Amino acid sequence: MKGLGRSPALSLTNLLPNALIARARGGLYLAPMTRYSEVSAFTDTPGQGNRAGVVLGAGELSGAQMQALAAFVGAPETVFVTRLGHGLVRVRYFTPAQEVDFCGHATVALGRVLAQEGHWRGGALTLETLAGQVPLRLLLGAGGECQVWMRQPGFERRAVGRPLHAELAEALGLSDRLIHRGLPLASASTGLWSVFVPLLDAVILDGLEPDLERIRDLSERLDVASVYAYAPLGVGRFAARDFAPLLGIPEDPVTGSAGGALLGLLASEGRVPVRSERACGVVYQGHAVGSPGEVEVEVEMQSGRVVAVHVGGHAAVEREGVWKG
Template sequence: MIAYCEVSAFTDTPGQGNRAGVVLEAGALSEAEMQALAAFLDAPETVFVTRMQDGAVRVRYFTPTQEIDFCGHATVALGLRLAQAGHWTGGPLVLETLVGRIPLTLEAEAGVPARVWMGQRGLETRPVALGLRRDLAEALGLDERMIHRGLPLASASTGLWSVFVPLLDSMILDGLEPDLPRIHALSDALGVVSVYAYAPVGVNRFAARDFAPAVGIPEDPVTGSAAGALLALLAREGRLPVRGDRAGGVVYQGHALGTPGEVEVEVTLAGQTVQEVRVGGRAALDREGSWTWEK
């Protein structure tokens, strides 16, 4: 019997935000067993702890259909569970992932674990050919004129690659009618995990929707790693207010699916060079259970 739990990340309300499976004792599981359990839970991602030792936790991430290199919301969910289970009291903690070592910071309120912050890898970007603007718009069910010309359209990553498509406003975002097979094909052609549409709702606040059929997720409710890449991209392009060497903001996601969540992002800059990206959020335990693999 393998113990697991389901956690709502980027929210403090169970059932909202983005659901993640968390398995704290997965050291004895095979890759096939991890994949089977992820499929059983049917959360967008499930994180498996394969080793805990000396302030470092080795993890693997699975969608219901395949292993992926990293997942932001599952990392926030894991941080909360490690703290609640007494495995993490707030000191330095590093996750060992397929994208490298990810530092975690625990923020408490009144002595209770409240928010998990995770460092992201350095920002990487790739331009998107102008000829693909129409293809991306049509894949989202839009006319190309609804793309925001003052915000960056580019592929970017701080751990996982997405293509970021800016829209004029959140009403357009809410009304998207995505063509998932076409989005899948474009994702493969661009070498990204997802097509991430976003729209401004304030000076440093954005609404977003993330479509990832290429990894078996038609629409991801709330996507921490992509939010980090988006705010880092916007900061580098001078589209966020900067105080000293810091910029930041909030991404709202999940409203279209009835599971709203919030991702907080802090970006440290040296001029227009992104030095550090941190993504933070709350999490809430949904339920706990146990599973046995039946071959």
């Protein structure tokens, strides 16, 4: 993998601030430009999975500039590194429309870029986010492959009143008779709240015709970021689609934070096998929008209670660019 075998570069061009050195009038000056990467997360194939922007040098950007750059990149989320220290990285996450507390796929994308650029070789690394601290670990494979795992912020859940079940089904374009009665319909979070709606099978999931205005309204009423529909594929395997119009994202291709919350929710209700106080699963997402990806999840349990949720995935850098803000 590019960069994994060399020492971290400490030059001005790739640490904070991440400006480009330009030549003008016979001298050097710092141009108001910012480097960024576009990364496909939860896949090892560029152009699939979920696209995220990654900005390593955001220390001198204002919140308004970060928002403008996130809109320019146009990815569902862009992660900005505002401080890069030894073992601790301070970050902020923005959709094209607003700042959010946490984003799973952008975190995986960031880990991939930090490793590629030589800033992370697999030692202890913790992200400081608005949702709390997120420890990362890097698994290196043969041929330079890597997989980024994160311990997501603490798992939480909230009940959803039964009268809302039919409204959620209708907003997704189906009858509430197609809701799976043996799986939980509830809100849950590992850093970002979603409401999880179980469907009978993946065929129903693929055929959804969501009413995004109604989903936006329900998201506001339930105080969640998205409506996340899911269906069982087998033991510990689920297909999913995530609708987040409230965040300016009609459908998120692959959602790490929600994938972790889903397995936490299922494990808390005994709907996935628990062995040696651990439950594992995989969420397949993105096929409906032509960007398939996989979210791997491991849930730590203690006396039937979720104590930690770990999410992992591959990532591939698509391209790099410069923003002239």
